[in-house]
Amino acid sequence: MASNIVILTGAGVSAESGVPTFRGPDGLWEGHRVEDVATPQAFRRDPVLVQRFYDARRAALSSVQPNAAHKALARLDAEWPGELLLVTQNVDDLHDRAGSKRLLHMHGELNSAWCTACDRRTPCTGPLLENPACPACTLSGHLRPDIVWFGEMPYHMEAIEDALLGCDLFISIGTSGNVYPAAGFIDLARHAGARCLELNLDPSMTSNRFHESRLGPAGTLVPALVDELLG
Ligand code: APR
Ligand code: ZN
Secondary structure, eight states, rough: OOOEEEEEEGGGGTTTGGGOOOSSOOHHHSOOOHHHHHHHHHHOOOOHHHHHHHHHHHHHGOOOOHHHHHHHHHHHHOOOOOOOEEEEEESSSHHHHHHHOSEEEEEEEEEEEETTTTEEEEESSSSSTOOOBTTTOOOOSSSEEEEEOSSSOOOOOOHHHHHTTOSEEEEESSSOSSSSTTHHHHHHHHTTTTTEEESSSOOOTTTSSSEEEEEOHHHHHHHHHHHHOOO
């Protein structure tokens, strides 16, 4: 009987596409203080700085492509006969563009805007700095990045926890295990009795909680794992 798989990805799965990670040597947080660009307080204090930070990351999406890891995960999504859920911490659209369907963005998406006037989310591919009108309520000056900032509740947590408590295999790819609740998913999976596998370039903060850790680039390890799983 095919097992139920939950996969968690972090910035490391997009690194080989040229998307900077957060805590690496050239990491995004190296250039900015989190509290200056990734909190609701920062947005209230300096909306121009925050909009400019996310406008730049959104614009950069058009020059990056899904890599072999994204494509292998999309193949697994299409061919796996059991239940499968891919939960990503990433706000890029590379899993979407690779073709993954059973996918949840727990930290939001660069290609979505959230209107604080009407509380609706709408697709967004351009800059928000110029205060475009909300496509839903037509008011201007109320669109913020649809990104879960520090101190805000990640999206889809109930569905994610349900999937973790019912899975037989939990795979974590390209995340440092620094940020909760994602870093705690391993504990839910172990509680469910799942086999827990980590694929990462370096040991993470939670490596010791996995049954197996494979160290190396996602672009190499993930296609090999998908071949193993699909036989
Ligand atoms: N292949 C596999 N893993 C890689 C690769 C690669 N090519 N390159 C880097 N990594 C690993 C690093 O070893 C590191 O452990 O990816 C991880 C990236 O860690 P972070 O930069 O901390 O990113 P992430 O774990 O996704 O951060 C989680 O923190 O800042 C918040 O909201 C932000 O979603 C983000 C969350
Ligand atoms: Zn609106």
